[in-house]
Amino acid sequence: MAELTYREAVRSAMREEMRSDSRVILMGESITGYGGSYAVTKGLVEEFGPKRVMETPIAEAGIVGFAVGAAMGGLRPVAELMTVNFALLALDQIVNSAAKFHYMFGGQWSVPLVVRTVSGFGQLGPTHSQSFEGWFASVPGLKVVMPATPADAKGLLLAAIRDPDPVIFIEHSLLYSTKGEVPEQEGLEVPIGRAAVVREGTDVTLVGYSRMLLQALHAAEVLEREDGVSCEVVDLRTLRPLDYPTVVGSVGRTHRLVLCGEDWRTGGFGANLLSEIQDRSFDDLDAPIARVAMRDIPLPYSRKLEQQLIPASQQIVDAVRRMS
């Protein structure tokens, strides 16, 4: 195992796959000389050249449309959209082109495309601090991945690039500098569509993904230390297709469930998840399913205001305490 940052793990997946498959190309805004807004692609244009690491105009819909076409022409494009907020400009190409072609044209061709983008916040103001994974996860034809750890970031990105379907790969700006053990063996995938029980417990299940997985793990420590409550923590890793058996299995052991997300409460990803788990696990549940989510308010710039809205481990701890 090697210790890598999340950023290095994402980069190393792209580098390894570009070395082994000449069809893989990267494209995005300021990803060459600048190295990417979050420095993820730093050094790649030097190794692979501008034909494979393409500096694009600021044109999110055009970038994804172009990548869809490149994929149809036989390439394996990885398109970077600087943040998930800017991905809204590309929604048409993601939803009406990438997600539809295989179905709509009767399986004649697929769109092996990865859209890498970033969620997060940090005094960026209302237009730059949003989470839209639930929107993407609602679309049949897309696969949606949100890794929490460097090992998963690398392994899932390798799987995403090799997958014949369009994959929305959402990173998190506040995770880029986190470190973790990553297998040194090259090309090792983490399968899409598999959640992981990352901490075993008996009293309550905390389900998270991306940054909220780390918040859930922290809450589990606090609850064990201060309350003697044993939390099981599940990392969803993939939001579509979702690994319900792992969640349902955990609820079968703990009988209590808290869903942890960063997106808005109304229509957020957790809302759908809650409805599905209630259907599947109703007889196992000893308490109503709890949700930790963003209040339905645009995230403001002011540090004091922003901090009071951001979902964090304390809200998870509070949710568990309210259950017992």
Next chain:
Amino acid sequence: MPHGLTAQQCRAMYRKMVQIRHFEDHAAEAYAQAKVGGFLHLYIGEEAVAVGAIAAVREDDHILGHYRDHGYALARGCDVKACMAELFGRDTGICHGRGGSMHLADASRHFWGGHAIVGSHIPIGAGMAYAMQYLEEPLVVLDFFGDGATGNGIFHEGLNMAALWNLPVVFICENNLYGMGATLAEESPVSDMMIKAEGYTMPAVQCDGMDVLSVYGAVQQAAEHCRSGKGPFFVEAMTYRFRGHSMADPELYRDKEEVRRWRELDPIPRFGDFLVQQRITSPQELAEVNEEVEAEMLEAVRFADSSPWPEPDSVDRWIYAKPIDPEAPEEAPSLAGDPAGAAT
């Protein structure tokens, strides 16, 4: 003959235009009988654009079009019965009833679809052209859209990238004077769409979209330019749809006199008369072509109407090329890439 065309090629182009016309007459009839549903956009009047353009390039050059797409499919030689069956929503349809009239496609013939979000396929065509350039395939992309698409941002994003990266794509703007119900004057500050290519330093030419030879010549020149590595080319074909935007259109926005004037330029009799004058064919031969095509279309309608519906259980087929079932037992971690991918 102009543009180095043979007599045989000319006769084939005539037949294609007649095929498209008859196909759509029958489609409209089936729509009136509620055998075809949804939206039906007819290409009647514009046949010379698809036929002239597609005849001017290689059989394996790539084609993308908009939702008024029957003409591209038939001009490229897609199976007539399968196209009709797609309109009827049957399992024998060219997309097995998933796409319908606006989404015909045949990857085996490098016809990559009818695209029904206006302008969305413009950057897709540029991306395909990039793949051809990257893989050193000597193929060009024909990307058809209407004047209405030039008001959309995606048009400009696509042209910008194609010009920036010198890509082998021919943008073919079918200027039929209306973006659905909006007149040119209501939708664009310029009435010649080719002017919009100038800002992207893209060479452009205007041709008579009611004359199949004019379109052929323009696209031949454009494709040659692209294939020789000189970058994208813009062709504007001045044309007119004789029917409404779709079958649901009462045509309140244009007057009947204007339609009548354009109908006098009907590309089919116009080309037929030319071929007779040039002694390439005779009126009798043209009448025979019409009869043969009519018989072919009657057979296509019979085929479509008697074809089975898709199996109800097949409704969730093809959502993914590689479906992943989280309910299935876990496999060992994989090192190898997935061999499946885009069609070539």
